Amino acid sequence: MKLTVANLPIIAQGQSIFNGASPQAEKIKSLDYGFIAAASLVLLLVVGLTVFITIRYRFKKDDAEPKQTAGNRKLEILMVGIPLILVIVFFFWSLNTMSAVNPDRGRNKPDVIITGHQWWWQASYPGTTANTANEIHLPVGKKILMQLEAADVIHDWWVPSLGGKMDMIPGMHNYLWVTIDKPGIYEGACSEFCGQQHAWMRIRVIAQTPSDYEKWLKGNTSNAVTPADTLAKLGGALFMNASCGSCHNIKGTSANGMQGPDLTHFGSRQTMLTGMMDNTTENINKWLTDPQKVKPGVHMPRFIFGPDSVRALTAYLKQLK
Numbered sequence: 001m002k003l004t005v006a007n008l009p010i011i012a013q014g015q016s017i018f019n020g021a022s023p024q025a026e027k028i029k030s031l032d033y034g035f036i037a038a039a040s041l042v043l044l045l046v047v048g049l050t051v052f053i054t055i056r057y058r059f060k061k062d063d064a065e066p067k068q069t070a071g072n073r074k075l076e077i078l079m080v081g082i083p084l085i086l087v088i089v090f091f092f093w094s095l096n097t098m099s100a101v102n103p104d105r106g107r108n109k110p111d112v113i114i115t116g117h118q119w120w121w122q123a124s125y126p127g128t129t130a131n132t133a134n135e136i137h138l139p140v141g142k143k144i145l146m147q148l149e150a151a152d153v154i155h156d157w158w159v160p161s162l163g164g165k166m167d168m169i170p171g172m173h174n175y176l177w178v179t180i181d182k183p184g185i186y187e188g189a190c191s192e193f194c195g196q197q198h199a200w201m202r203i204r205v206i207a208q209t210p211s212d213y214e215k216w217l218k219g220n221t222s223n224a225v226t227p228a229d230t231l232a233k234l235g236g237a238l239f240m241n242a243s244c245g246s247c248h249n250i251k252g253t254s255a256n257g258m259q260g261p262d263l264t265h266f267g268s269r270q271t272m273l274t275g276m277m278d279n280t281t282e283n284i285n286k287w288l289t290d291p292q293k294v295k296p297g298v299h300m301p302r303f304i305f306g307p308d309s310v311r312a313l314t315a316y317l318k319q320l321k
């Protein structure tokens with residue numbers, strides 16, 4: 001079966017660190033297993049000894065007062081020594097993992113620049129005019145350098161099956177390496193509270209074979225299609241007149257705003273509102289009718305569109321493939 005975006009398998013749904021799909025995530029996973037094993041052993045030991053001693057040495061009738069002791073050199077060395085060894089081991093193991101997973105970027109240029117906004121993700125691809133939102137296309141099998149930044153407040157990028165998380169801080173550029181093993185859709189979410197819609201700031205990484213990716217990249221740089229049917233044409237005119245274009249960009253039209261997501265190829269996305277719902281006519285209608293009701297707090301103002309205008313706008317957006 002040929003893999004298209006529509007039938008790509010959803011990998012690692014549930015965003016688990018145990019579903020590593022990149023060498024970076026695998027490396028972090030072994031460190032996680034180490035931590036979990038050590039923590040479990042300590043927990044077992046502490047709880048086990050507590051229970052054992054409580055039962056074995058509980059007060060019995062006619063017991064005399066126990067012998068009073070102060071200090072036990074051997075026990076103290078053991079109780080300080082074991083945690084100290086654990087801390088040292090995990091310190092160096094963590095350092096080693098960090099440098100293996102996220103080595104210095106050196107003179108490498110980023111393959112993709114991802115910007116966190118309240119509350120959506122923007123992806124641009126240096127060297128091209130490709131620009132997309134929320135569904136971030138990347139090629140498999142290549143070591144990709146992501147540049148992460150924020151437009152407003154601090155966000156945090158995390159796709160657990162692809163590797164570590166990284167803060168996105170206004171005015172700063174952070175970097176993350178990722179090599180994706182196989183094609184599929186990888187889910188993540190913003191991991192730092194960034195306001196009212198933080199919980200609906202989902203990530204979808206669409207990993208494609210290099211040739212499919214190149215095809216997508218090239219397609220994404222093209223101008224928006226000109227609407228063919230009457231309703232979509234009407235919607236297009238409405239879009240431009242209602243000043244939607246002062247916040248949204250649609251390549252090849254007068255809409256060139258940068259505040260909101262680029263909508264040039266909106267119709268080709270599977271989801272909308274940062275993973276909140278499927279990209280369907282019904283959902284776009286709902287959204288345009290009252291954005292604040294669907295996603296309270298977003299920066300999309302509430303335009304008073306009548307049902308006919310909403311239908312026309314939806315038809316226009318839907319055909320922007």
Ligand code: CUA
Pocket residue numbers: 116117119154155156190191192193194195198199201
């Ligand atoms: Cu963006 Cu939380």
